[in-house]
Amino acid sequence: MSKENKITELTREDVVAALTLASSKHVKLDEKSIVELEIPPIPALAGIVGECSRPCEKQLTETDLNDNQTRLSLSKDHVRDYILRLLRQGEDVSQGIPVTVYDSEGNEYSMRFVFWSSKVYVLTTTAWKRFYKKHGFQKDIDIVTVWMFRHRLTQKLCFAITSRRLPQADRQRLMQMKRRKIY
DSSP states (O other), rough: HHHHHHHHHHHHHHHHHHHHHHHOSSOOOOOOHHHHHTOOOOOOGTEEEEEEOOEEEEEEEEGGGOTTTTTEEEEEEHEEEEGGGGTTTOTTTTOOEEEEEEEEOEEEEEEEEETTTTTTTEEESSSHHHHHHHHHHOOTTEEEEEEEEEEETTOEEEEEEEEEEEEEHHHHHHHHHTTTTTO
């Protein structure tokens, strides 16, 4: 077999394997596989996650949880490097793009993904307030992981958000730093 045929065969095998995995709604992945694939570890999203960004972690701040601001700010660098590449012609983040946001239980929230004042990327609407209140998020204690993906069936933009809470020891250290004004 020529070198060119080997490359073609390998590529064909890779494509078949990828399509098989992508088309299966009931793929059972262990934790290591999920991290390697960088897909949201939310069972309710099995089979609907198409093209997906890398995850971004963010420690929630006071402004993320301010009832009057109703928005989650996202890392400008992460959005630029991993999320904007998923946008298609006609999707203008400066005008705002309607998105569906899924929580760790697969609940849906309608929000807008927008670039505000040429300064910050946010997920916004009053649905963000419902989202963080439902999950009991607290500033400086909760960390969210955010993915953006294309819905496999509708091709619409979606986000998935999971969360974890800082361990008690880390929270105590953070509080001590704040008292000393180190943070």
